[in-house]
Amino acid sequence: MTRDPELQVLLDKQAITEVLYSYCRAVDRADLELLRACYHPDATEDHGGAFKGSAADYIANIAPILPRGGIMTHTTSNILIAVDGDTAKAESHILAFARMKKDGEKFDTLTLARVVDRMERRDGVWRIAARRLAWEWNHEMPMAETWGRGLLAPDASVLVRGAKHPNDIVYTS
Numbered sequence: 058m059t060r061d062p063e064l065q066v067l068l069d070k071q072a073i074t075e076v077l078y079s080y081c082r083a084v085d086r087a088d089l090e091l092l093r094a095c096y097h098p099d100a101t102e103d104h105g106g107a108f109k110g111s112a113a114d115y116i117a118n119i120a121p122i123l124p125r126g127g128i129m130t131h132t133t134s135n136i137l138i139a140v141d142g143d144t145a146k147a148e149s150h151i152l153a154f155a156r157m158k159k160d161g162e163k164f165d166t167l168t169l170a171r172v173v174d175r176m177e178r179r180d181g182v183w184r185i186a187a188r189r190l191a192w193e194w195n196h197e198m199p200m201a202e203t204w205g206r207g208l209l210a211p212d213a214s215v216l217v218r219g220a221k222h223p224n225d226i227v228y229t230s
Contacts, residue, residue, distance in 0.1 A: 070138045072183045073147055073176050080185075081131035081151070087123035088222040092116055097177060097184045105170065105190040112185065124221050128156040138176075145176040145183070150193075156200060163200040169193040 060068070076095050083092035093116060096102075100112035108115050136149040153168045175187040204210050219225055 066140050069140045069145065069178070069183065072178075073138050073140075073145055074136055076176070076183055076185065077133045077136060077147065077149055077174070081133050082227070084119075084123060085129050085131055085219075086222045086225050086227065087126065089116060089120055089123070091222075095185055096188075097179060097186050100185050101187045103187075103189045105192050107190075112188070126155070127158075128154075128219070130154045143178040144186075145178075147174040147176055148172070149174075151190075164197055165200050166195060166197045168195045 079091055080095045082088065083095060093113075096112040096116075098113070101110070102112045102115035103109045104115065108118060131151055131153045134150050134152065136147065138145055138147045149172055151170045151172060153170070155166050155168075157164055157166055169192075171191045171193055173189045173191075174185050176183050177186040202213075204213050204216070210216050217226065222228060
C-alpha cells in the first residue's frame with residue numbers, strides 16, 4: 058500500500074515519539090525488556106559523560122540499579138523530529154525527578170537533559186540507533202512528601218502508588 062508522503066512522515070514521527078515515551082516508561086518502571094526494545098541491537102549510548110558505549114552495555118550497567126532505584130519519573134518534551142526516509146534525527150528534553158539516598162540522607166533531585174537520537178527504521182520498526190545526551194541543569198532539595206500537607210490525602214497509606222515492573226498498575230490493569 059502506498060501512502061501519501063506527508064501522511065507517512067506523520068506516522069513515522071508518531072512511531073518515533075512512542076519510542077521516546079517508551080524509554081521513559083522503561084527506566085521509571087525498571088522494565089528492561091521494554092528498554093531493550095527502544096534500541097536496535099547494535100545501538101550506541103553516549104550518556105553525557107556518565108556512560109559511553111553500546112546500548113546493550115548501558116542497559117547491563119543500569120539493570121541492577123533500576124529495580125531498587127526508588128521513585129523515578131522521566132518526562133519527555135520539546136520533541137523535534139526530522140525524518141529522511143528510513144532514518145531520522147530526534148531532539149527532545151528529558152525532565153527527571155528521582156528520590157535518592159546518600160550517606161543516610163534522603164533527598165529529591167530534579168534534572169533536565171537533552172537527548173539527540175539517530176533513529177532508524179529497520180524491518181518496518183523505528184528504534185534508537187545512536188543516542189547522545191547533554192546535561193542541562195540539576196536542582197536538589199530535601200525530601201518532603203506531605204501530599205499537599207494532607208490536603209490531597211490526609212491518610213497517605215490509602216494512595217495507590219507507582220511501582221516497578223511487574224507490579225505497577227500499567228502491568229496489572
